[in-house]
Amino acid sequence: MSGDLRTVAYDVLVVGAGGAGLRAAIEASAAGVSVGVVSKSLLGKAHTVMAEGGIAAALANVDDRDSWRVHFADTMRGGGYVNHPRMAELHAKEAPARVHELEAWGALFDRTPDGRILQRNFGGHRYPRLAHVGDRTGLEMIRTLQDHGVHAGISLHMEHTITALFRDGARIAGALAYDRERGRFTLLEAKAIVLATGGIGRAFSITSNSWEYTGDGLALAYEAGADLLDMEFVQFHPTGMVWPLSVRGILVTEGVRGEGGVLRNSEGKRFMFDQIPELYANQTAPDAEEGWRYCQGDKAARRPPELLTRDHVARCIMREIRAGRGSPHGGVFLDIAWIRERMQDSEAHIKRKLPSMYHQFKELAGIDITKEPMEVGPTTHYMMGGVRVEPETQMSTVPGLFAAGESAAGLHGANRLGGNSLSDLLVFGKRAGEYAARFARQSTPSKCDRAEVEAAERRALAPFDGATANGEGPYALQHELQTAMQDQVGIVRREDEMRSALETIDQLRARAELVRVYGNREYNPGWHTALDLRHSLTVSEAITRAAIERRESRGAQFREDYAEKDPVLGKVNIVVRKGADGRMVVARDPVPPMSDEQRTIIEEMK
Numbered sequence: 001m002s003g004d005l006r007t008v009a010y011d012v013l014v015v016g017a018g019g020a021g022l023r024a025a026i027e028a029s030a031a032g033v034s035v036g037v038v039s040k041s042l043l044g045k046a047h048t049v050m051a052e053g054g055i056a057a058a059l060a061n062v063d064d065r066d067s068w069r070v071h072f073a074d075t076m077r078g079g080g081y082v083n084h085p086r087m088a089e090l091h092a093k094e095a096p097a098r099v100h101e102l103e104a105w106g107a108l109f110d111r112t113p114d115g116r117i118l119q120r121n122f123g124g125h126r127y128p129r130l131a132h133v134g135d136r137t138g139l140e141m142i143r144t145l146q147d148h149g150v151h152a153g154i155s156l157h158m159e160h161t162i163t164a165l166f167r168d169g170a171r172i173a174g175a176l177a178y179d180r181e182r183g184r185f186t187l188l189e190a191k192a193i194v195l196a197t198g199g200i201g202r203a204f205s206i207t208s209n210s211w212e213y214t215g216d217g218l219a220l221a222y223e224a225g226a227d228l229l230d231m232e233f234v235q236f237h238p239t240g241m242v243w244p245l246s247v248r249g250i251l252v253t254e255g256v257r258g259e260g261g262v263l264r265n266s267e268g269k270r271f272m273f274d275q276i277p278e279l280y281a282n283q284t285a286p287d288a289e290e291g292w293r294y295c296q297g298d299k300a301a302r303r304p305p306e307l308l309t310r311d312h313v314a315r316c317i318m319r320e321i322r323a324g325r326g327s328p329h330g331g332v333f334l335d336i337a338w339i340r341e342r343m344q345d346s347e348a349h350i351k352r353k354l355p356s357m358y359h360q361f362k363e364l365a366g367i368d369i370t371k372e373p374m375e376v377g378p379t380t381h382y383m384m385g386g387v388r389v390e391p392e393t394q395m396s397t398v399p400g401l402f403a404a405g406e407s408a409a410g411l412h413g414a415n416r417l418g419g420n421s422l423s424d425l426l427v428f429g430k431r432a433g434e435y436a437a438r439f440a441r442q443s444t445p446s447k448c449d450r451a452e453v454e455a456a457e458r459r460a461l462a463p464f465d466g467a468t469a470n471g472e473g474p475y476a477l478q479h480e481l482q483t484a485m486q487d488q489v490g491i492v493r494r495e496d497e498m499r500s501a502l503e504t505i506d507q508l509r510a511r512a513e514l515v516r517v518y519g520n521r522e523y524n525p526g527w528h529t530a531l532d533l534r535h536s537l538t539v540s541e542a543i544t545r546a547a548i549e550r551r552e553s554r555g556a557q558f559r560e561d562y563a564e565k566d567p568v569l570g571k572v573n574i575v576v577r578k579g580a581d582g583r584m585v586v587a588r589d590p591v592p593p594m595s596d597e598q599r600t601i602i603e604e605m606k
């Protein structure tokens with residue numbers, strides 16, 4: 001079986017070449033250990049490249065009232081207070097230094113008139129806080145990290161997919177990869193592994209996420225014995241494209257609303273003024289006039305309700321659609337063109353501030369956003385849940401296994417604020433790299449059990465075996481899973497529907513074990529999908545079980561059958577792990593307590 005198995009050993013193996021993976025690899029390499037990076041796609045194609053709006057960091061360049069304390073309080077409030085407070089504190093404190101570092105490495109941010117990094121408004125952030133490069137911030141970030149990383153002596157395995165992790169006793173020992181082009185296996189042995197594999201959006205049918213987001217890192221960690229946390233909290237971004245159908249789900253950045261874009265229903269009403277949550281009442285503009293002044297940088301003005309947190313805006317949009325006040329293609333209207341009433345050069349301004357959005361709608365929908373409103377609706381966007389990690393080091397509950405970026409959990413709690421992901425990648429990517437290197441330096445080499453490796457190879461090749469496979473292809477199963485998750489574990493949830501989804505997932509898992517692919521191992525997308533599907537099934541089950549367990553509505557989780565917050569559940573995180581019998585176990589763990597200083601900040605900022 002392992003006749004053609006190549007073996008490579010590193011001190012630190014990083015799985016993922018997005019912002020988190022590259023930042024971790026740079027840090028580990030700087031610590032003097034050998035580093036390998038594996039990525040499903042080509043370098044430069046990771047999901048981070050798609051990020052648009054910006055990186056949240058309390059630089060206070062545009063509003064000097066901003067500070068790490070305000071950023072911390074905003075993040076906790078947005079997360080429904082089930083975030084890990086220490087992670088939120090580290091993130092708020094360290095993000096400015098990470099942005100400056102990125103600038104020193106060559107990132108060219110938009111500028112204030114006096115030459116500092118420009119910051120823009122985004123939902124849930126009290127002050128303009130997002131450092132950005134037009135609406136192409138992710139591209140600049142990944143370009144900068146790549147340029148820096150390739151000079152740091154990191155070994156790259158592009159277009160390689162990890163299908164299994166191995167342990168040596170309790171600690172992590174290595175990973176099995178197949179190369180997508182030729183279908184050959186490589187065993188990557190490592191003293192420490194950093195998972196930076198991003199999110200899970202492809203488990204749903206409407207999503208802003210790329211093909212890579214099949215939840216691999218989460219499923220691999222779960223199978224290796226690590227805890228998953230907050231899996232019920234899947235973010236549905238309020239504004240994805242809804243038309244034409246072929247582009248449904250593609251993101252429309254929150255930056256549109258940050259620049260003054262407003263949401264209207266089919267009656268032309270700005271419906272976001274109808275329902276302002278208690279927690280945000282004293283921070284929200286009472287009328288359109290004050291909201292516009294906020295978008296123009298008036299420090300005395302409060303933000304318009306379109307810039308409330310994503311969970312709330314998404315639910316308000318759903319309310320309008322369900323009440324029959326939606327747009328012709330099942331969304332609502334997002335209008336930035338209206339600013340011509342306030343601005344002479346509005347057309348040039350929109351094209352300068354939102355070049356990708358202008359291009360996206362022009363090319364894909366034949367709409368000129370400087371002249372007409374867009375049609376938008378919620379889209380599966382981001383995973384707040386993921387691998388449970390220790391805040392300072394990012395180590396999971398498996399010694400030597402680390403996680404960072406979207407694949408890790410804790411920072412965002414029940415709902416992520418826009419811009420807090422790119423800063424998360426930098427802050428915790430750096431920490432993961434640093435502590436993984438430290439762990440590796442203090443460890444003796446670990447060994448992967450050859451029998452386990454061979455079993456993993458056999459399992460990966462099973463879909464080619466005509467004798468055991470039942471002839472069903474992987475795409476139909478993937479489609480069925482996406483439909484079940486979208487319809488029954490989506491933006492509005494109910495216990496009976498989620499229980500039905502669990503039954504579907506169970507049946508699909510049995511069928512996925514027998515799935516059949518044709519052709520050979522060389523660049524075979526059917527085979528790749530068959531393997532990715534297993535990961536998506538694991539994360540889908542974890543999401544559904546955790547969502548059933550949280551019988552309340554908080555942040556991104558909206559339960560029609562438990563529409564209110566439950567103070568008891570507000571004190572717990574839901575944990576998912578593999579039980580001794582191989583079945584998924586769901587448990588409740590207390591939310592880590594806040595320090596006295598953190599509590600004081602929250603009280604002061606209310």
Ligand SMILES: Cc1cc2nc3c(=O)[nH]c(=O)nc-3n(C[C@H](O)[C@H](O)[C@H](O)COP(=O)(O)OP(=O)(O)OC[C@H]3O[C@@H](n4cnc5c(N)ncnc54)[C@H](O)[C@@H]3O)c2cc1C
Nearest residue numbers: 016017018020040047048052053054162198405406421422
């Ligand atoms: C359209 C869009 C716009 C966004 N805009 C913003 C924004 O403005 N600000 C913000 O803060 N956030 C934004 N986000 C969210 C943010 O971009 C992501 O959360 C973030 O980029 C994730 O980075 P990451 O490093 O964790 O993962 P990624 O960048 O997704 O990288 C994951 C890596 O893991 C690799 N990988 C996955 N599975 C495997 C496997 N089995 N084997 C080997 N390699 C594997 C992939 O190939 C890839 O290299 C946006 C998201 C989208 C979709």
